[in-house]
Amino acid sequence: MLQKLFTGLGFFIFSFACAQNDTIPLTLGESIELGLENNLDLKSAGLRAETSEVNFKQTRSNVLPSLNAGVNVGLNNGRSIDPFTNAYIDEQLSFSNAGLNLDATIFNGFRMRNSIQRDRYNLRASEMETEEAKQNLVLDITLAYLQILNNSDLIELARLRLEATEKQQDRLKTLYDQGEGNPADYTDIQGQLANDRANVIDAKNAYFSSVLNLSQLLNIDYPITAEDMNMLLEPVKYQLSAEEVFEDAHQNLATFKAKELRIQAAEEDVSVSKSLYSPEISLFAQLNTNYSSVARLYNxxxxxxxxxxxxxxxxxxxxxxxxxxxxxxxxxIPYYDQLNNNLNSVVGVGIDIPLFNGFRAKNNVALEKIQLKESKVDYQNTLLQFRQAIKKAHADMEAAFEQYHILQEQAEAFSESFRVNEIRFNSGVSNIVEYIISKNNLDNSLIRLANAKYEYLLRVKVLEYYRGNM
Structure with a gap:
């Protein structure tokens, strides 16, 4: 009872909101366009790709030499060394020094080159993962859109059921008021009418939930309706096998391309770690000068x-x-004259030869090789998961197609049975129990038929997503 109460309340709020704001009809294409523009998860994937791009640019910039300048200015009291004469003095003096440092790596075991290639692969993988997020979002929007259309059909079925029951109730009420017929028939039809009204509320609440689901994917807060009814055309048998769908998925889905790029990045990481075994050769240069307030020139x-x-x-x-x-x-001596007179420069080449570093290089290489193996296992696991998911979706699709045609025959049979029972009941030949059973059989078969149709179209959309056709 509480569930029915909350359901009715939710539908009332939804109806009130729609009354205050006109709903905006959207086609599937418009929904997808809105989702690609507004979806927060997709924006997060895009930001991760931007981060990878910045990392790649920074790695590529590491091949450039580093040039840094520094200036110090200070005031000294008491006994100290005059920076100009290097003699001990005992007086207050102000001083400053300036320097320019240059460091450039000439060779480090191709670490920078391999790092650049690694981050290039990582950048492309992030771009593929963003594309994967787009493909997933398009599928989610399509399925949510289909659910709205299906729930809209179920509302219409529930409404038609309610109208038929209301007409029958009106007829029986007339007989009841005239004291004709069985009084229990009137009360039974009232109970059926209440059941049909509850089914209408349930159908509308399911529709409301599906609209909320699509709105969340689109990241919008205004009421919408789905109008692309062509998506619910009669099912046509799917022609491709599960293996053909998997081959297309393997070739076209961004998921697999991203995994392959991650493997290539892991291979480059192994090469980067191996560079720790190689000596590093670097060029360095310095330019320095200084100033002292006690420096004097004697003429x-x-x-x-x-x-x-x-x-x-x-x-x-x-x-x-x-x-x-x-x-x-x-x-x-003037400030700038001191800086010019005290200039000194250093230039040289440094060689750093790794002799022993606590097995850090060896362990790093081993760890990166393990990471490479994990990337390959992850790729194989993804292949397995997609193969199994495609097989299941294909089997579900075929079952839904067969079930749809069986339920279509069932609905036709129950429709004819209800037509006959309605005539018999209106003529007083059969009782209310036979009428209600026949009516519920027809209503339930129509609901199952609508759901089977939706299930088939949903599975087809999933298979087309796997093929990369969303």
Whole structure:
């Protein structure tokens, strides 16, 4: 009872929303276009592909030399070494130094080349995985769209059942009011009418759920309806075998292409790890200079005589000794002049030869080989899963096709039986129980027929998806 209550409430909310906002009819093509534009899972797959592209660009840029500049500026108090004279001083000074460093890898066991090739494969694999996400989304949208159409048909069947019961109830009510016929017939038809009304609510709620499912795939929040009724044409027997479908899937699906590219990337990873055994040759260069606030330039301005403090004795007379001293003027050396005067450069070649690194190279190679084997196993597992899924979908498709024709015959038989029983009941020859049983047999056969038709079309769409035709 609670389930029926919540079901009715959900349908009421849906009906109220549709009354407030006109529904927008969408064809299957329009639905797919909206999904490809709005679906969040597809956007996430696209972002992962963009990340792989950035990684590839960075790996490719690693072949370029690195060039870095640095500048330091500071203030020093107390005893320190003058960066200009390298002498100890005990005063406040400001200083700065600047440098330019260049590093370039000349050879590292083809690590960079193999890394570039690896990330190129990873980029293409990510693009194929994005394409796989698109293919999966198109299939999901198609199946959700079919479900809406099928549920729409079931609503129509439920409505027609309700109309037929209402007409019969009106007839029996007239007889009941006139005191004719069996009063139990009227109450039985009332019970059948309530059952048919509940079935209409269930059908509408199922339709509402299928619309919500499609809206979620399309990432939209406005009411929609499906109008591409041509998708529910009469089933035509599928001509391809399961093995033919699998061969097409193997050739066309992005899933397999992505797995193959991941295997190629894993092979390159093995080559990258092997480069740890090789020596690395690199070129380095530096350009440095510095500045000190205590640096001075002394310019000669002349000479002067001055006593040395010594003397000579001539004839018992002390005569002081004089000397000529050069006179200098002190001048601060300008900032840019110091930077230019203090320039020094270094250039060289470095060789890094691996002798022993705790078996890191060996273990890395072993790990990458295991990863390669895992990629190959994953590929084989994917092949197996798709082969089994295709076989099952093909078997389900054939069963649905056969079931559809059997149910078609059953519906025709029950339709004729109901026609006869309705005439007999209206004529008073048969009772209400026979009428209701005959009516329910027909109604249920029509529902099963509609579901079988949907099931067949669904399986065909799944098989066409596997072939890469979505």
């Amino acid at each position: 000669e301005t002349g000479t002067q005589r001055s006593e040395t403090g010594g003397f000579v004795t001539i004839e018992n007379q002390n005569i002081p000794v004089f000397t000529n001293e050069i006179i200098y003027s002190e001048e601060a």
